[in-house]
Amino acid sequence: MAATLPPPRLLPSGDSAVTVEFSRTIDDAANERVLALDKALAASPIEGITETVPTYRSLLVHYDPGKIGFDALGEKLLALASQPLPPATKARRWRIPVAYGGEHGIDLEDVAKALNTTPDDIVARHVAGDYRVAMIGFTPGWSYLSGLDKSLHMSRRQSPRLFTPAGTISIGGIQAGIQCLAAPSGWHLLGRTPVRTYQLHRNPTFLTEPGDRVTFFAIDHKTFEELDRAAEAGEIIAEQVVA
């Protein structure tokens, strides 16, 4: 099985990091290899690696060029990446409440227009999705999801917005996302969730992990306010479904 896996590409990200790229596209199989390499490095660390960042399709490996050079590290990473994948473990599933449209999802109507349908239909397609947390990145807790319905694939905005609110639920390209904090974004805003995927003095600080499954359900704006207060007080309002 291992012999059939194509080797990843090593892409230099400056002089102190290397991107180990398994695929150019969103691909759950590639993502599993990313997470497997990440686990392998955690289990048997390579001297000089300072931090690893798993993403959809690649593992970003930060390292100290004073301890190990690009070529030596690259060789070790390629060797590890060719190891067979460990058996899959059972995923957690989160149900995430979302207030769609209006002030909470300012792009919902434009997305519907662009796709020649109604806002309700966009919500129905988004809620019907079965998503997987492929990575967490950009800002704390921002969970990037694979599994977006093909009919919702849309190019990102030409110019990113400088501000989008905390809890934004959005789509961009072929990706879907749960955003925790206010941040710039070039994605299309469908709604907002009161769920905090990151909250500093809560245990756990970070709610989601790569590999978790996610589904969304619609709530009205009044319920949003209630859940938002509970979440602010530290309550974990995302529903965890144990498979």
Add this chain to the structure above:
Amino acid sequence: MSRLVIASIGPASSVQDGGRHGAQRYGLTVSGAMDRLSLAAANTLVGNEPLAAAVEIGPFGATFTAKDGAVRVAMAGAPRNADIGGRPVVMDTSVTLKDGETLTLGFARGGAFTYLAIEGGIKGELVFGSLAVNARAGLGSPYPRPLQAGDELTVDAASGAPELRIELPKPATGPIRVLLGPQDDEFDDANKALFLDSEWKISATSDRMGYRLEGPAIKHLHGHNIVSDGTVNGSIQVPGNGSPIALMMDRGTSGGYPKIATVITADVGRLAQTSAGTAFRFLEVTMAEAQEEARKFAQLIRNLPDRLRSSDTVELNIEALSDANVAGYAVSAVDAGTWQVTAEP
């Protein structure tokens, strides 16, 4: 314990250190000083670890008053006029504020960020090993936001150690060096050449998250949507409008625009200190060169204590001054007639 009271301070000023490492996998970026070498120089002058927390002061002025005891400080980074009650203070030296004295800093004259290090560091609550302010994530201590007038820093009382100056290497000039990649294959040769051969300016809308670059529009080979992947300090991404953005310390840990090139570690601080509107160019280097420069840069920071000099054994040397490109400070010091007092290098 003494206090350092911030009587006034401009925007883009915050407590920063070597940054927050280990949680980029959860989207928590490193933050930390925009210009590590200057942070390290200021800290070294007052006997701190090189990447201890200090005040990163943006391009505008600031005033600090010592309370409940004397406070020993040092400044490095973007040059600016500074004085304590009319007595000039020069860059790259330590100085002690007596109880009640006020240090007044003017605007940055070239560059953007000046570091004010305090002997013994800044007292605060470490989160992921750092006091660095990351305003978007609500992190940083003692204030999880940029500094404001009225803020107070709890610090050690001055030890009474003799004042020092530091002889830094001549500031590097010339182009900002980059390695192409990780997504340079998303651009054709003509557009890579356009990026490397053009003159760029930093837009005034830049901040600690990213420096927007003004110049020609860079066109993508296959469009501007890539699947988001990891970023580093100095990643240069090209969004749909073709205007590159150099990602800085408060960058997102991942991004979905193709990254044409990455600024080498040794030059990230130089880019950070390039003022908005100043023209500059990029230069492609090899991995071997970039890693050699990174090792030299790390060694320079480690060996900063070897560059400390007693601040009262200095002879005035105008040639050395102009050579070190610090004649600007000399003018203010000479004007005030305080050479002997301030021991200008």
